[in-house]
Amino acid sequence: MSEIQYNAPDYYLMDDLLSEEHKLIRESVRAWVDRRVKPDIEEYFEKSKFPSHLIKEMGENGMFGPFIPVEYGGAGLDYIAYGIIMQELERGDSGIRSMASVQTSLVMYPIYAFGSEEQKKKYLPKLATGELIGCFGLTEPNHGSDPGGMITNVKDKGDHYILNGAKMWITNSTVADVAVVWAKDEEGIVRGMLVEKGTKGFTAPETHGKLSLRASVTGELVFDDVIVPKENVFPNVKGLKGPMSCLNSARYGIAWGVIGAAMDCYDAAVRYALERKQFGKPIAGFQLQQKKFAEALTEITKAQLLVLRLGQLRNEGKSTPGQISMAKRNNVAMALNIAREMRQVFGAMGITNDFPIMRHSMNLESVITYEGTHDVHLLITGLDITGIPAFK
């Protein structure tokens, strides 16, 4: 019964491949987004403010860690359900989806996959309800696409480590209660650890001036001789595969998420074009506009098929990092192109915040860069094909 008009395109009747449960999840998150995100997201975006009042609600609704087992506070859902939640959140705003991606895939997932039983019990239920917010520190000022070059490091002091270094471009940094931090030990091996807000020597300044993901907080994590108790280090992972497997989970969610943004732009533009008249007829009647819509719907449909199959593979434990890279790269570029094309359909109206298009378009500029840039994902596919890494 929402008053917001929206018809999600489903040209290939993908709904027939979803369970009733998946459809109910989608309907529920969509209704929540219509009620709680859509009405004032433009304002938060404009003021570059994080809508922190939504966090607890997202937690209560089970939008954090949906695939984490119920015993740790998750909902025990499958990966397709996770994807659907990301898709619907991103239809609202990529910043809201980013918050949920980080909490789920970059914070809850590593604690669940690599953490000790104590770490799981201590953090997961509270992260699931949104009582705690998490962030993920991998990128550094001088190491973005090449995280293996990181200089943030820990020194073993017997019963604890001393952490030094700095992370940059960290989503949720200033609002996070706990940070998952990746740092090299004295042997140069990447280790993951949990650093709590308020720990002496740990600060998290905000990064200002972003023209993208303005409703999401981004900042630094600075560690100056921070004491990290040994029980805060993940016991069950060593090396870059730790952060990389988190990124896999997040990238998978992003591949779904951006379809939400693309569908929102497409739907709004078709609706507008059918109503807006120029030269005596609706602009939807002109071939050049129809070309935009036909191409957009084709690309959305392909993207939908890609993620659904990827979701099935992930449910079966068969999805590879290469497959996830392909979907993340393809779908983000698809969404960004559609946002740009659909914006033009609106003419001058398209640059205002009366419509969500420009905001989606600006947001997607971050999404095409974070979690592996558009270029780097191509190199991952290239490596998969040839076996030869072309990164360096």
Add this chain to the structure above:
Amino acid sequence: MKILVCISNVPDTTTKIKFLNNNTTFDSAGVQWIINPWDELALTRAIELKEAHAGAIENITVVNIGPPTTEPTIRKALAIGADNAIRINLDPKDAYSVALQLSEIIKKDSFDIILCGIESSDYNGTSVGGMLSELLDYPSVSAVSFIDIDGDQLKLKREIDGGQEIIGISTPFIGIVQKGIAKDARIPNMRGIMMAKTKPLQVVEPVSTDLYTDFVSFDYPKAKAACKKVDPENVKELVNLLHNEAKVI
């Protein structure tokens, strides 16, 4: 206390309505089905009562009369928070057949509070609640916009011309609710959706009903006339159109 919420399965309110067979049957192809909005609010309020008065409300049951295809709608009600569900296996034809089937269920199992929407957004019959009360010989209150537990009674409010009527009532009774009974319909959360899978959904065969009505045919409302725009300066033209064309002044 036990609450029964009667839910009907209706087309989403944005559905484009079409008919088949010479406009005698509703075409359900491609229709999205939802819980009747009034019923969904009634269910939301029932859950709020259960949460606010721990112990006082033991159980919330939802009942729907419909073929197997209505089960996703019933599962949604379970996901929102009903404890169990009953589906009476019948494609109901009119308000009387609905009320009769419901009365049979209520006679079998004692419910203290029976809630139903004042109308359903498909046929807008506004008759089931009243008929049900008659069939069961239970008191009913119509157009209820507030309900709460007040000692061993229930306190209800209903909107009346220029004010509100406040009513105390003992169980069992039928509350025929209108919008306002809950602020917003509750959205199912992920855990609720997971749990709904394992909540009991009992299928009951209908009792035979005489049909007293028959759909002769449906008519579409007149298509809306095109919108006419009048220059804000041109008040004369506006008055002329309102007077001579629309004939409203």
